[in-house]
Amino acid sequence: GAGVSQSPSNKVTEKGKDVELRCDPISGHTALYWYRQSLGQGLEFLIYFQGNSAPDKSGLPSDRFSAERTGGSVSTLTIQRTQQEDSAVYLCASSLGPAGGLYEQYFGPGTRLTVT
């Protein structure tokens, strides 16, 4: 079946512009996660959605970052007024059940964001 998909695969934007990154999780997966990975760095948690619960936004680095998940499916991560330090690969993952449970995470291919 289809895995987690993300679009675009690559995005180059000018400093100060807003960008939207999209994630389509696996159908039926209730949990959705956003992470980012800067060049040569480890994975960094950004935000987590589980069903109809309020999202866990504890990893968002600034108020320029926001995310929503519509209808419990597709999610969009928005970065406003992009800065060069936002350049990274943004990864989305989904799982059948909530974080902390024994549910495997499935990762998308990522969106490589470059801010010039």
Next chain:
Amino acid sequence: KNEVEQSPQNLTAQEGEFITINCSYSVGISALHWLQQHPGGGIVSLFMLSSGKKKHGRLIATINIQEKHSSLHITASHPRDSAVYICAVRKTYFGTGTSLTVIP
């Protein structure tokens, strides 16, 4: 101090060698994940374990909850095993990864 510590950071092995990557964590968990990331590629979940031992082909993962420690073993390593291996707990804590290179 990081909540998840991995060792070694880098590892080079000859094809056929037995490989061990270690992960220690300091937070309470219900499960620990081992992830694999190939150069330029995406991330694949290898194991999710809450106790004991799991085996998939040449890969074996063990966890000791009391000691807050997990190991990932690769038996009869192969060049295609070359990747970064990442230990993760909860949804927020990741090790910095172990970069493995297997030489033919």
